[in-house]
Amino acid sequence: MEEKVLIKSEQYNVKKVFKIMVIVGLVLSILGSISAISDNMKRFDRWYDDAYEDYLDHQEDGDCGYYYDFGEKCYDCRMIEQGKLGYALSNYFESSFWICLIPVAALALIGGLIFLWLRSYELTVTDKRIYGKVAWGKRVDLPVDSVSATATISLFKGVSVSTSSGRISFLVIKNADAIYKIMNNLLIERQQEKVNATAAASAPKTDEADQLKKFKELLDSGVITQEEFDAKKKQLLGL
Numbered sequence: 001m002e003e004k005v006l007i008k009s010e011q012y013n014v015k016k017v018f019k020i021m022v023i024v025g026l027v028l029s030i031l032g033s034i035s036a037i038s039d040n041m042k043r044f045d046r047w048y049d050d051a052y053e054d055y056l057d058h059q060e061d062g063d064c065g066y067y068y069d070f071g072e073k074c075y076d077c078r079m080i081e082q083g084k085l086g087y088a089l090s091n092y093f094e095s096s097f098w099i100c101l102i103p104v105a106a107l108a109l110i111g112g113l114i115f116l117w118l119r120s121y122e123l124t125v126t127d128k129r130i131y132g133k134v135a136w137g138k139r140v141d142l143p144v145d146s147v148s149a150t151a152t153i154s155l156f157k158g159v160s161v162s163t164s165s166g167r168i169s170f171l172v173i174k175n176a177d178a179i180y181k182i183m184n185n186l187l188i189e190r191q192q193e194k195v196n197a198t199a200a201a202s203a204p205k206t207d208e209a210d211q212l213k214k215f216k217e218l219l220d221s222g223v224i225t226q227e228e229f230d231a232k233k234k235q236l237l238g239l
Contacts, residue, residue, distance in 0.1 A: 007182050009123040009132065010174040014115055021111030028103035036096035040088035044079075051076040121158070123170045125183055130161055132170060140168055144190055150183045152176060159183065208236045 054076045079087045116136070123132035131141040142163060149162040158171035159180045173179065212233060219229040 014118040018111040018115040025104035025107030032100040055080040
């Protein structure tokens, strides 16, 4: 008999999670950058008076402390000429830029891992087996007869399947409730089939029942003894 698919898992929009984390990282980085530039501008105000005196001396002397044979002006003069914002940006790119990128990199990495984790779960339920993938793409294939119980998972919406070898969880499934109902009904049907099969196997066949009835009538009429009836009964029932 051909295998019939009863239901498949549906995934959440996991790309949105990744985008949100990258955006949060960018916002934190921008706020960190603004804070660093603001601190540098405040530092400029504290540093400016002393540096400006050196700058005026250099302007009057016509000597700005050229060095390295490149004709580059001294640090104080260069910073004074750049102004407050130029000073703030120069120090920002020299010392704070890469630090401010850490939130973006960290949250992008975490978001990427979460994206891969959320994308890895898959579940398909058929009339014969339950199969799919769990965390990080590990494949699972379980015959329905090997499943002893199912349950829902609230924290990371999903379902769990219990077997003799342990419990397997399928998480972040959008239609987890519908899957649970179908799996539970499937288990109930299989259990009922087993009960019916056991009852049918243990019940006496029609011919045997008819023969027992006839031998009981012979016993009641005194044609055979109780011992003979008991022996025949054991023979017919295979006891």
